[in-house]
Amino acid sequence: MTVFDRAYDDTVRVLDEDGEVVGDLPDLDDESLVEMYRHMRLARHFDGRAVSLQRQGRMGTYPPLSGQEGAQIGSAYALDADDWMVPSYREHGAALVHGLPLKQTLLYWMGHEDGNRAPDGVNVFPVAVPIASQVPHATGAAWASKLRGENDAFICYFGDGATSEGDFHEGVNFAGVFDTPTVFFCNNNQWAISVPRERQTRSATLAQKAEAYGIDGVQVDGMDPLAVYSVTEAALEKARDPETDRPRPTLIEAVQYRFGAHTTADDPTVYRDDDEVESWKRKDPIDRLESYLRGEGVLDDERVAEIESSVEAQVADAIDAAESMARPDPRELFEHAYAELPPELERQYEEFAALHDERGDAAFLED
Amino acid sequence: MTETQNLTLVQAIRDGLHTELREDDDVVVMGQDVGKNGGVFRATEGLFDEFGGDRVIDTPLAESGIVGTAVGMAAMGMRPVPEIQFSGFMYPGFDQIVSHMARFRTRSRGRFTLPMTLRAPYGGGIRAPEHHSESKEAFYAHEAGLKVVIPSTPYEAKGLLAASIRDPDPVIFLEPKLIYRAFREEVPEEPYTVPIGEAATRREGDDVAVFTYGAMTRPTLEAAETLGEEGIECEVVDLRTISPLDREAIVEAFEKTGRAVVVHEAPKTGGLAGEITAILQEEALLYQEAPIGRVTGFDVPYPLYALEDYYLPSAARIEDGILEAVEF
Numbered sequence: 001m002t003v004f005d006r007a008y009d010d011t012v013r014v015l016d017e018d019g020e021v022v023g024d025l026p027d028l029d030d031e032s033l034v035e036m037y038r039h040m041r042l043a044r045h046f047d048g049r050a051v052s053l054q055r056q057g058r059m060g061t062y063p064p065l066s067g068q069e070g071a072q073i074g075s076a077y078a079l080d081a082d083d084w085m086v087p088s089y090r091e092h093g094a095a096l097v098h099g100l101p102l103k104q105t106l107l108y109w110m111g112h113e114d115g116n117r118a119p120d121g122v123n124v125f126p127v128a129v130p131i132a133s134q135v136p137h138a139t140g141a142a143w144a145s146k147l148r149g150e151n152d153a154f155i156c157y158f159g160d161g162a163t164s165e166g167d168f169h170e171g172v173n174f175a176g177v178f179d180t181p182t183v184f185f186c187n188n189n190q191w192a193i194s195v196p197r198e199r200q201t202r203s204a205t206l207a208q209k210a211e212a213y214g215i216d217g218v219q220v221d222g223m224d225p226l227a228v229y230s231v232t233e234a235a236l237e238k239a240r241d242p243e244t245d246r247p248r249p250t251l252i253e254a255v256q257y258r259f260g261a262h263t264t265a266d267d268p269t270v271y272r273d274d275d276e277v278e279s280w281k282r283k284d285p286i287d288r289l290e291s292y293l294r295g296e297g298v299l300d301d302e303r304v305a306e307i308e309s310s311v312e313a314q315v316a317d318a319i320d321a322a323e324s325m326a327r328p329d330p331r332e333l334f335e336h337a338y339a340e341l342p343p344e345l346e347r348q349y350e351e352f353a354a355l356h357d358e359r360g361d362a363a364f365l366e367d
Numbered sequence: 368m369t370e371t372q373n374l375t376l377v378q379a380i381r382d383g384l385h386t387e388l389r390e391d392d393d394v395v396v397m398g399q400d401v402g403k404n405g406g407v408f409r410a411t412e413g414l415f416d417e418f419g420g421d422r423v424i425d426t427p428l429a430e431s432g433i434v435g436t437a438v439g440m441a442a443m444g445m446r447p448v449p450e451i452q453f454s455g456f457m458y459p460g461f462d463q464i465v466s467h468m469a470r471f472r473t474r475s476r477g478r479f480t481l482p483m484t485l486r487a488p489y490g491g492g493i494r495a496p497e498h499h500s501e502s503k504e505a506f507y508a509h510e511a512g513l514k515v516v517i518p519s520t521p522y523e524a525k526g527l528l529a530a531s532i533r534d535p536d537p538v539i540f541l542e543p544k545l546i547y548r549a550f551r552e553e554v555p556e557e558p559y560t561v562p563i564g565e566a567a568t569r570r571e572g573d574d575v576a577v578f579t580y581g582a583m584t585r586p587t588l589e590a591a592e593t594l595g596e597e598g599i600e601c602e603v604v605d606l607r608t609i610s611p612l613d614r615e616a617i618v619e620a621f622e623k624t625g626r627a628v629v630v631h632e633a634p635k636t637g638g639l640a641g642e643i644t645a646i647l648q649e650e651a652l653l654y655q656e657a658p659i660g661r662v663t664g665f666d667v668p669y670p671l672y673a674l675e676d677y678y679l680p681s682a683a684r685i686e687d688g689i690l691e692a693v694e695f
Contacts (some may be wrong), residue, residue, distance in 0.1 A: 195426075362683070
């Protein structure tokens, strides 16, 4: 029996809302568990700071992740460094675990192209904003790995709304047909902006959509970082194993909740009740893991305070680093559109550069 | 006496939807977050409460589904007004737009027609995230069978929207979101239309004709005012509809001045400026006294917002372009 041999609505759980153990604990040592907890705190603190930077006009529109740390950190922890992450636009926490510096995430939402450029060796695809558009990429990238005889796994993140898009179905179908090493990780946070999960699909679960493509599907409590870790780990292991007797791709539905707005441009009080938000806040993934670790004697007040101040310092440093970047050179507009500028674009570039040399920013910016 | 309200452009669009929903039971508004949420730009605020969920419809997150089901509704004689939340997300629905929305009348030899209006906010300048700022109106102008309307004032937005919804053919209605709330205008409460396919002269002048539309109308007028102080008089023509183009108005303004500049924020290559230039070559070559100028976005992917002001035509760049045409 594996974790995949269960009904689609039989949600995998390890910790209950109070942090009591109700399932099989993953094989993680105390330090790893504390690191996981620290990353969740880091993601939560980063999120709060990012929202306030936006409010202060220091950053553009930003999509908050609070409430989703269990799914993001728990799943990313299961990746090997060589595995690849194909995110949507809300996976700042997962990307951080997989090596993307916070400064990059800040720069991206501050409107700098450089923010989308992960450092070499960090196997993270650029943020994908159009919903579900990254799903076929994850299948194709994993397919390339398979065709080349490599054994890397690929995890693709998307939301509940994405399962309504054609790209989701086409990407997952290809994965089934070509048996690619892809883990499709659905962050079902209940709301696609104002549209509730029930309105996306009449299916009882999102996990069951795997059935139609002949791959494994499993639902996990996305507010439970240890359950998420276990399920993702099992799916990745199966993806990496060409000899597995199961389908290599898996669809994981992580049931969770976005505590905040869709983005800083959204006001969720228009479309959902405070009671609902409060009831999900009682399932907070950070509190849950903290209770468990305190109960085990792994965390105490002192260690928690230490972690708190270290994550505050880390986020403050990242903000300083991002804000100390100068505005990009306007000439960068023309970089990276092609390997080599075509003649017409070269001409436009010369015209642009000449105007900028002669008149400076005044030729472009309103006073 | 006609009652009016002092409205922004996005409020006028909301008012236009409200009026058409009230006037015609076959009109439905559909899309992502258009119902309970009232639209991410508030363009459908209050309509769900007033008309209910069967006429102001929150759909699953699926652009092809939104456009394709609207095609089906329209084929049955309804007048759906689907919204795509940002024009940058129209592409999953592009197949439905070009393969069906544009061709149903032709393919069915007139048996089925599609009186539908696809709305989407478009254009840059609001510090939005990636894929939220592009101007790809030329795609749709290139597609036979569609009409493409781009309002630039609140009064006309309501009238053009009504004309689009009542039009027997499918209309792509692109809303310049940079000026959604830029200024207010008196907008009649009663229903009225502003005709599709007619340009509007925003400023009279004898020295040079400047053609533009959408959000670029404002910086173009600003440049024209500045040049006016120096004795250079620009005729500024707001196209309002980019398909079908108002050839007559374009040619008339050019014949009056002999010089022309076209301003759009869309990239230069394959943009509307090239089409307008070709019309002038076809119709009024002998009036031409200078090369026709193009002040446009560059042929690069639309940048993230730290550099977007360098991408969009500024009043200063427009002035330069006009001066070049005038001083040739």
